[in-house]
Amino acid sequence: MALACLLAHVNMVFLGPPGTAKSLVVRRLSYGLGLQSRPTTIGKLKQEMVRLLQTTEEEKRAAGAGGAAAARGAGSSEAVAGAVEGTRGYYEVLLTRYSTSDEILGPANLQLMIRRAMFYRQTAGLLPEAEVAFLDEIWKANSAILNALLSISNEKLFYNAGQPVRVPLCMIYGASNEVPREEELWAMYDRFPIRVICQPVDNSRELLKKAGEFAYRSLFPTAGDSQGDGKAGVRRATVNHFRLLHRALYVVFGAESRPDGNSPFSRAFCDTFDLLKREFQISDRSLHTLYRVALALALLRGHGRPQPTELAVFKYCFYEQETSAALRDAVDGRIRHYGSFA
Amino acid sequence: MTTLTVGELADRAQRVAEFDGEDVRESVEQFGEPELRQLLDRREMVNTLIGHVRKLQDDMNGELVDRREAI
Numbered sequence: 001m002a003l004a005c006l007l008a009h010v011n012m013v014f015l016g017p018p019g020t021a022k023s024l025v026v027r028r029l030s031y032g033l034g035l036q037s038r039p040t041t042i043g044k045l046k047q048e049m050v051r052l053l054q055t056t057e058e059e060k061r062a063a064g065a066g067g068a069a070a071a072r073g074a075g076s077s078e079a080v081a082g083a084v085e086g087t088r089g090y091y092e093v094l095l096t097r098y099s100t101s102d103e104i105l106g107p108a109n110l111q112l113m114i115r116r117a118m119f120y121r122q123t124a125g126l127l128p129e130a131e132v133a134f135l136d137e138i139w140k141a142n143s144a145i146l147n148a149l150l151s152i153s154n155e156k157l158f159y160n161a162g163q164p165v166r167v168p169l170c171m172i173y174g175a176s177n178e179v180p181r182e183e184e185l186w187a188m189y190d191r192f193p194i195r196v197i198c199q200p201v202d203n204s205r206e207l208l209k210k211a212g213e214f215a216y217r218s219l220f221p222t223a224g225d226s227q228g229d230g231k232a233g234v235r236r237a238t239v240n241h242f243r244l245l246h247r248a249l250y251v252v253f254g255a256e257s258r259p260d261g262n263s264p265f266s267r268a269f270c271d272t273f274d275l276l277k278r279e280f281q282i283s284d285r286s287l288h289t290l291y292r293v294a295l296a297l298a299l300l301r302g303h304g305r306p307q308p309t310e311l312a313v314f315k316y317c318f319y320e321q322e323t324s325a326a327l328r329d330a331v332d333g334r335i336r337h338y339g340s341f342a
Numbered sequence: 343m344t345t346l347t348v349g350e351l352a353d354r355a356q357r358v359a360e361f362d363g364e365d366v367r368e369s370v371e372q373f374g375e376p377e378l379r380q381l382l383d384r385r386e387m388v389n390t391l392i393g394h395v396r397k398l399q400d401d402m403n404g405e406l407v408d409r410r411e412a413i
Contacts, residue, residue: 002413003399014412025412028405032398201408210407237394243370245391251378252388300395 001293001316002029004300005194006132006171006242008249008292011153013138013174013189015321016198022175025198026134027092033239035090035132089168089239091130095141105148105158112161120161128158128167131239138174138192139185146188153191170239170246179321193286194293194316197324249295256306257295264341265306269294272311272334280327281319290317308338 002025005012014022030036040048093104102108105128106121113119123129135141141149151157153172157164172192180189201207250257259266273287294313298306314331318324373381381387402413 001411003395007395021406021409021412025402025406025409028402029398029413032401196412198409198412203407207407210405214405237391237398240370241391241394244373245388245395247370247373247378248382248388251375252382299392300399302392 001194001196002026002173004293004296004313005173007245007296007300008289009170009246010194010289010293011172011174011192012194012196013176013192014196014198015176015178017177017200020198020200022198023134023136026173026175030090030092030132030134033090033132033237033242035239089129089131090133091125091127092134092136093127094136095138095145097140097142099141099145101144101148104145118161123158123160127152127169128160128165131168131170133169133172134175135172136175137177138188139176139180139182143184146185149188150191153188170242179319189319190283190285193283193289194313195318196316197321245296245299249292249299252299253295253305259291265294265308265310266291268308268334268338269311272314272331275334276314276327276330279330280317280323282314282317286317290314305341307340308335309340311335311338 002012006029014025016022027036093099095104102121104126106123106126109118109120109122121128127133135149148158149172151159152167152169156167156169158167159165174192179195180186253265255263256265259269261267261270269291270287273282273290276282277284290313294310295306297310297313301309303310311331311334314334315324315328318327399413403410406413
């Protein structure tokens with residue numbers, strides 16, 4: 001589902017108790033996409049920061065005081081982000097009630113604030129410049145962050161210095177222990193229409209084996225272990241592949257890709273939506289986004305045209321965790337009802 | 343929208359398949375419907391892209407226990 005959501009550019013949230021690999025799924029995906037490389041060391045980071053500070057001082061001396069230095073101020077911060085490994089299009093943050101907008105959206109450029117009275121955020125390496133983002137404990141964000149997230153997550157717009165800026169974000173993965181209870185969070189919850197519950201695993205022997213392998217490879221890495229760097233000669237999916245396939249969703253299935261509600265799958269989808277939304281609080285906003293995820297599932301499953309099994313996407317749009325089992329049963333019933341499309 | 347020749351399109355898709363970065367991202371954003379239709383006519387190109395995604399999916403499923411549904 002995480003891959004289908006990335007292909008469809010639809011936000012997704014993982015729900016489950018601590019220790020159920022919610023974060024691990026997203027981190028593993030970001031490594032696989034080459035968006036993250038191995039963590040740097042404290043020593044290397046210090047060296048890089050010292051070098052950047054020296055460079056900035058030299059630039060200031062060369063340019064003299066004034067506007068040129070201010071312009072380079074922003075450039076230097078971008079260089080800092082570029083210097084820190086692990087910021088190649090992936091942004092991850094653990095949100096708390098005390099997280100500030102500056103941490104996530106970027107600090108204000110003080111030079112521009114003083115000289116031009118402009119509030120311009122330096123966004124390098126932060127959420128506005130990410131292609132894939134992971135917001136852990138997402139419902140703990142305060143209202144200032146949530147308001148900014150609404151437009152970033154939905155319209156892919158970020159307002160900087162009063163200007164709407166289109167962000168390169170494909171989608172946001174969120175994670176939380178539970179669905180939000182507070183009413184003010186429902187607007188944000190609605191922008192994450194795919195909700196996957198992560199339960200503790202049943203197979204503890206397999207878990208121990210995999211954890212052991214992982215720990216061993218962390219201590220004794222081989223050339224092929226760094227997914228972010230990629231094995232020589234082996235092509236791996238990149239975010240650009242997902243971007244291209246995302247556009248393909250709108251043409252690859254003909255009438256189902258641009259649905260008029262009369263093609264077999266789109267009709268079944270709309271009928272199912274109408275039936276389920278009465279009982280399970282599915283918002284109208286979700287109709288098109290869930291449809292895109294269904295098409296993405298069809299593409300990934302290699303179906304020549306979307307099949308009723310793609311209606312399974314509705315299993316993940318429950319509002320309350322308590323209703324998820326009933327929703328699953330209802331969706332399974334609809335899938336059985338339609339059988340398969342020729 | 344300018345319609346590309348199949349050769350030009352293949353070159354562009356190849357660029358997308360091989361590289362990552364902002365210039366390629368912009369190139370992807372410029373794929374219009376006629377170009378995509380040409381690309382999809384070359385089904386092997388789409389299958390190649392899907393193959394990359396499936397490889398990633400298999401790798402992740404192999405490494406994480408009981409997370410097939412989430413992945």
